[in-house]
Amino acid sequence: MTHPATAMPAISYNFAYLDEQTKRMIRRAILKAIAIPGYQVPFAGREMPMPYGWGTGGVQVTAALLGADDVLKVIDQGSDDTTNAVALRTFFETTAGVKTTSHTAEANVIQTRHRIPETPLKPGQVLVYQVPIPEPLRFLEPRETETRKLHALSDYGLIHVKLYEDIARHGHIATTYAYPATVNGHYVMDPSPIPKFDNPKMDHSPALQVFGAGREKRIYAVPPYTSVVPLDFADHPFTVQRFSQPCALCGAEGVYLDEVILDDQGGRMFVCSDTDYCAGRQAEGHTGTLSAPDAPTRADEGPKEGCS
Amino acid sequence: MDAAPLLSVEAIAKSFTLHLQHGLRLPVVAGVSFTLQPGECVALGGPSGAGKSSILKMIYGNYRTDAGHIRVADGTEQVDVATAAPRRMLRLRQQRIGYVSQFLRVIPRVAALDVVAEPLLAEGVAPEAARARAGALLTRLNLPERLWLLPPATFSGGEQQRVNVARGFIGRQPLLLLDEPTASLDAANRAVVIDLIAEKKAAGCGLLGIFHDAETRAAVADRVVDVTRFSA
Amino acid sequence: MTSSAMPRPKADDEAPLLVAEKLTRFYGARLGCREVDLTLHPGEVLAIVGESGSGKSTLLSLLSTELAASSGRVLYRQRDGVTRDLATLSEAERRLLLRTDWGFVRQHAEQGLRMAVSAGGNVGERLMAVGGRHYGAIRQQAIDWLGRVEIEADRVDDDPRSFSGGMRQRLQIARNLVTRPRLVFMDEPTGGLDVSVQARLLDLIRSLVAQFGLAVVIVTHDLAVARLLSHRIMVMKSGRVIEEGLTDQVLDDPREPYTQLLVSSVLVP
Numbered sequence: 001m002t003h004p005a006t007a008m009p010a011i012s013y014n015f016a017y018l019d020e021q022t023k024r025m026i027r028r029a030i031l032k033a034i035a036i037p038g039y040q041v042p043f044a045g046r047e048m049p050m051p052y053g054w055g056t057g058g059v060q061v062t063a064a065l066l067g068a069d070d071v072l073k074v075i076d077q078g079s080d081d082t083t084n085a086v087a088l089r090t091f092f093e094t095t096a097g098v099k100t101t102s103h104t105a106e107a108n109v110i111q112t113r114h115r116i117p118e119t120p121l122k123p124g125q126v127l128v129y130q131v132p133i134p135e136p137l138r139f140l141e142p143r144e145t146e147t148r149k150l151h152a153l154s155d156y157g158l159i160h161v162k163l164y165e166d167i168a169r170h171g172h173i174a175t176t177y178a179y180p181a182t183v184n185g186h187y188v189m190d191p192s193p194i195p196k197f198d199n200p201k202m203d204h205s206p207a208l209q210v211f212g213a214g215r216e217k218r219i220y221a222v223p224p225y226t227s228v229v230p231l232d233f234a235d236h237p238f239t240v241q242r243f244s245q246p247c248a249l250c251g252a253e254g255v256y257l258d259e260v261i262l263d264d265q266g267g268r269m270f271v272c273s274d275t276d277y278c279a280g281r282q283a284e285g286h287t288g289t290l291s292a293p294d295a296p297t298r299a300d301e302g303p304k305e306g307c308s
Numbered sequence: 309m310d311a312a313p314l315l316s317v318e319a320i321a322k323s324f325t326l327h328l329q330h331g332l333r334l335p336v337v338a339g340v341s342f343t344l345q346p347g348e349c350v351a352l353g354g355p356s357g358a359g360k361s362s363i364l365k366m367i368y369g370n371y372r373t374d375a376g377h378i379r380v381a382d383g384t385e386q387v388d389v390a391t392a393a394p395r396r397m398l399r400l401r402q403q404r405i406g407y408v409s410q411f412l413r414v415i416p417r418v419a420a421l422d423v424v425a426e427p428l429l430a431e432g433v434a435p436e437a438a439r440a441r442a443g444a445l446l447t448r449l450n451l452p453e454r455l456w457l458l459p460p461a462t463f464s465g466g467e468q469q470r471v472n473v474a475r476g477f478i479g480r481q482p483l484l485l486l487d488e489p490t491a492s493l494d495a496a497n498r499a500v501v502i503d504l505i506a507e508k509k510a511a512g513c514g515l516l517g518i519f520h521d522a523e524t525r526a527a528v529a530d531r532v533v534d535v536t537r538f539s540a
Numbered sequence: 541m542t543s544s545a546m547p548r549p550k551a552d553d554e555a556p557l558l559v560a561e562k563l564t565r566f567y568g569a570r571l572g573c574r575e576v577d578l579t580l581h582p583g584e585v586l587a588i589v590g591e592s593g594s595g596k597s598t599l600l601s602l603l604s605t606e607l608a609a610s611s612g613r614v615l616y617r618q619r620d621g622v623t624r625d626l627a628t629l630s631e632a633e634r635r636l637l638l639r640t641d642w643g644f645v646r647q648h649a650e651q652g653l654r655m656a657v658s659a660g661g662n663v664g665e666r667l668m669a670v671g672g673r674h675y676g677a678i679r680q681q682a683i684d685w686l687g688r689v690e691i692e693a694d695r696v697d698d699d700p701r702s703f704s705g706g707m708r709q710r711l712q713i714a715r716n717l718v719t720r721p722r723l724v725f726m727d728e729p730t731g732g733l734d735v736s737v738q739a740r741l742l743d744l745i746r747s748l749v750a751q752f753g754l755a756v757v758i759v760t761h762d763l764a765v766a767r768l769l770s771h772r773i774m775v776m777k778s779g780r781v782i783e784e785g786l787t788d789q790v791l792d793d794p795r796e797p798y799t800q801l802l803v804s805s806v807l808v809p
Contacts, residue, residue, distance in 0.1 A: 153632045157639075157669025161654070161661050164668065167675050168658050168697045233675040327797030328804060369786060371793040394772050394786045395581060415746075415768065416739035429750075 016063040016096040022046055026064035026219070030210055033221035038183030039151070040134050045217035055088055055113060056214030058130035062111045065126055065210070066092065071099045073107035078115040078256070078273035085113075102276050114177075116198040118255045118277040121207035123224065129192040131213040134220065136180045136190040156188050159231060167236055176241065181230045183222055188231065197240045197256045202228040247272045248290040250281035312381055313343040314483050314514040315367065320376030320390065322362055336362045340376070340538040346482065349505060349515040351529035354536040360518045361410075363535065364485045366390075367516070368407045369397040380404055380483060402430055406484040408476030410491060412460060412468040420463070420471050421446070421456040427479040445474040449500055465492045477504050484508060486517030490524050502527045555617055557582050557723060557755050563602050563612035571779040572598035575612070578774065578781075582722060583753040587770035587787065589760060589802070595779035596759045597727065603757060604644060604725045605634055619722070639666050643716030643724035647731040649708035652715070653700050659686060659711055660696040666719045685714040689744060706737035710744060717748065726758040730765055742768050763806050767791055775799045 014020065022044075029043035048056040066072065072092055076085040080102035088111060089100050101107050104119040111128040121127060137147040140158045150158065159180055166174045179196035183189045191202060192211060202209060202222060209222040222228055232238040246253045248269035255277065257270040269290050272278035282291070321338040325331060337359040344350055352360040365371040366389070367378055373390035380387050382404050387396060401407070406427070415423065421442050428438035446456060449470040455463065460471045469492045476484065486505075490498045498521070505515055505528045519525035525532070558580040565572035573595035580586055588596045601607035603614055605626050617623045619641055629637065638644070646652035653662050663682035664672070672678050683693045689710035700708050709729060716724060729745065730738040746769060749756055760766055766773055767787055774784040775796065783796045794800045 149631065153635060155632075155635060155669065157665055160668035160673070161657055161665050164661050164664055164675060164678065165657060168660055168679070232673075233678075234673050235676045324793075325795075327800050365792070370788050372785075372789060372795070394789075395584070397786055398771055415743070417743040 013095040016066050018063045023064040026060055029219045033219050034223050037222055037226050038187030038189045038220060040218040040220045043217055043219050045214055052215040055130040057212030058111045058128045061128045061210050061212035062109060065109055066096050066098055070109050071101050071107050073101050073110045075115060076113045079275045104276055114193050115273060116194060116201045118274040121205055123206040125207040127207050127209045129211040131192045131211045134190055134213040134216055134218040136188050151187055154186055159188055173236055179230055181228045183228055184226050195256055199230050245270055246288060248288040250278045250286045251288040252281055314346055314381050315344040316379040317342050318377040320378060321374045322366060323374060337538045342533045344514040344516055346512045346514050347509050348530050349509055349528050351525050351532045352518050353532040353534045358535045360535050361487055364487050368405060368485055404481050404483055406476050406479045406481035408473055408486045408489045410487045412472040417459055419457045420460045423471055424474040424478055441478055445478055449474055449497055469493060473501055482513050484513055484515045486515060488518055488520050490521055498524055557617050559615040561613050564610050565598050565602055566610045573779040576781055580755050582755050585749060585756040585770040587758050587760060587766035587773045588776060589766050589773060590776035591761055594776040596776045600725055600727055600759045639669050640719045641721050643721040645712050645716055645726045645729045647728035649712050652712045655701050656699060658697045658699050662711060662715045663718050685718050689714045705733050706741055709741055723755045726756060728760055763791060
């Protein structure tokens, strides 16, 4: 469904909140990021009228990208109607007056926290990620001066040490989200805390993917049709999560499911994390085991750390 | 003699300057000259303190030489130990000059058998063959087999000396320096060392030694170079 | 005399691995070390001795490219036979050298190990850094190297925080030698260890050096360590090399007043 653009309020903002010079500065950073796929471009991030951890990096990228004719979708862990998604959507409705939507196919700018939509992206679409920690080497090498050199030299033995430790301790690579990947054969990137289930969707995507980290003031990008290869070992290849059952509401298989607790007796169900995709399938008449007129309230799950 | 000497010592001199004793200068020897031919055993003679050990150490490059030349044959080359670069000296020790010192310098944790076999291993002999030769020598020197795999640090003086002798004689260097090789040995083992020296001579090696024991000296030495006349 | 009349022995024709020419380093106005020349050949062990502040650690840092020289240069013959001035290496080349053809064993293991990473990960890091991407093969090599340094295979997944001081040093050695370097720098590798632990470590280093024909530059203030491990020795005082030569010669027949003082200061049990 398309939400009608709300009327501009009495207080007038510059289009999309940021002033034009700031948006130019951010666009230059985005262009540089596109030119050097996976490279973290520093930018002069602004204070936004929301706290760090609420998507300030993604919001600035979106503000710099939006034009008056664009249609915006905002999702938070796959859902269009959680607090974060609603707040950011309202922010742009208020400050830019752009049309918003929850349908992946109708949007040309999609700002996301922690998911990539199930509906395949198309040429011309831009996916904007909210990134808490842009540096994939941060917890292995705390010195920024050193991590920059490691990136410049493609010196990524260290990150394999982390994967080695995973296998040594857990018998398999236990990293399940923010799974590092090599972009265009050079830079290793933190894809933001999306589940590793979504990693394959990044590879050679027809859409432009831009990552904004507000607290750390970094922007990086994956241009359309660019290789994004998850790191792994020859004898422990990258695999995605599999679910033993289809979505309880729409019967979808091969999609990312959230676990929903139904009662205090341990009752639970697994449903699509992507609410738009699930609703679309239900509208087409697909049903699951628990399809009911009054679906239970959704609970969020997944990584809980802050996200800017 | 026609053959080129294995060793030619030409007017060498040595003194120590003890800086911690206000620069006290201790002359040791001066003007020492002699030669050593293949198949010959020469004893250095003279009382204690005459500088016999110092001369051996100078030839081995363990002490520096202040003046003169110490020429050691190495193939067609005559290497002057007095001026040889450290690397050259190390190679000379490995290939040309063996040395049986008075005391064994113990290497922690290394078994007696391996201490003895080491010179052969350095030459590139296979470990098993080197150990077999080492075992044969230790047997001849009556070192009980139960000691072979122990580090010699805890051995008695006589046992250590036999390990030391075996280590010195196992090598194939044509020039062998012996500093009191029989000092702490009983008569039976002294006889073994005398046999070993005779075998080296027969094999064309030259030996230069200090033999405190007159009987041993008489048994092995072809001639005696009296060091007293060179005392500085 | 022509060179054919006096053929040089073959081993002398072997080109040096590492050459330092007039290496000088100042820290501001203070001297670190001055005009040090040295040549190191494959398989040679050189000890640099001297007391704290003598410049021996500065020299080690200059040789290992951790520190830039104020003047002078360091040349290294690479595996491809080409000799390079180390100051002209790109950062990528320098790092590749450091993690393949060189090793560095530090006095404090926590500076040479990743303390939060398992023993296997510590040993495997260099393999992964040069492209190793088979977990099983990396792990097998790590276990193999732990065995060579006398660490039980069942410790492969323990991190070095649970290791004793001697084990940490042995792990450091395994971590460095796994890529079969030709040159290893050692900075007081036995410092701070119990005597019995020291003896075991020295014996291990001795046998690995012989087995792999390693060239080693070892900095130590312990003359017994120098005597046991090194072929040659350099004595430093106030940033300068005051005496050098065969290890046993310098220690048994020291010439300089300072060297005589050092040698006479050794405690003999």
